[in-house]
Amino acid sequence: MSPCCHSTDTPRSSAFRRASVSVSNDRSYSLACEYRSRVIRASSCIRSRGGGPRAVKQVCQWLPPSFILPSSPSARYHPDMSETLRDSRERAGLSQAQLALRSGVAxxxxxxxxxxxRNPSAAMVDRLRSAMRPLPHEALEQHREELKELAAKYGLSNVRVFGSAGQGTDTAQSDLDILVTRSPHVGLLTIAEFSVVAEQLLGVAVDVVTDGGLPADHPILRSAVAA
Structure with missing residues (x-):
């Protein structure tokens, strides 16, 4: 491969100067930047071989119609993103200080x-949105009776909580650990299905443990509290 293909020089053609961005989210922007990076490398090769601005403009046409190159750092940020983050935080009932504490972001x-x-990266947006989700113990408080009714439909009873949610030390990354008593006819597939449906109900990850095989002095039995 020719050394020119590794050039990092950015073409200054009018095609790049006039470019703007219109993307709906950070994932789209990341993909657009990937296309842009490829175009810059290819157009650098063309220019080094005497192709000129016209050749560079032809390379820009490789982009799909839905992706147009950002011309400035301010264009990277979708105008609705700031409102989306703020609205999501407010719907979660969190202040900026509370979200900062949950997410670890200043x-x-x-x-x-x-x-x-400032423009958050896609990873930062995911991190903030993850922190906006209810904590496991909060989700349990909101859907306590529904969870018990759901468990009964799957032949499960005596629903209890253990782990960080039971101790009130859970975080946005915590699971909701549930201890249940299962009826004799209930198998592993039924328990797995209950776990999935419970996650959909609560909006948090759920781990289900049955008490049938636990010794009487097991730490889970000692720490579990009624849901």
Whole structure:
């Protein structure tokens, strides 16, 4: 491969200067940047071989119609993203300080993202949205009776909680650990199905343990509390 294909020089053609971005989310932007990177490398090769601006413009046409190159850092940020983050946080009933505590992201940074002064990466958006989800013990409080009714439909009873959710030390990354008593006819597939449906109900990851095989002095039995 010719050394020119590794050039990092950015073409300054009018095609790049006039480009703007219109993407619906950070994932789309990341894909657009990937296309842009390929175009920059290819167009550098063309220019080094005397292709000129016209050849560079032809390379830009390789992009799909839905992806147009960002011309400035400010264009990277979708105008609705700041409102989306703010609205999501408010719907979760969290202040910026509470979201900062849950996510580990500094509150001034969250404020800058919501105002549009800073552009969060796709990973940062995922991190913040994950932290906006209810904590396992909060989800349990909201759907306590529904969870018990759901368990009964699957032949499960005596629903209890253990682990961090039972101790009130759970975080946005915690699971809801549930201890149940199963009827004799209930098998592993039924328990697995209950776990999936419970996750859909609560909006958090759920781990289900049955008490049938646990010795009387098992730590789970000692720490479990009624749901």
């Amino acid at each position: 509150q001034p940074n969250i404020a800058a993202y919501e105002s549009g002064r």
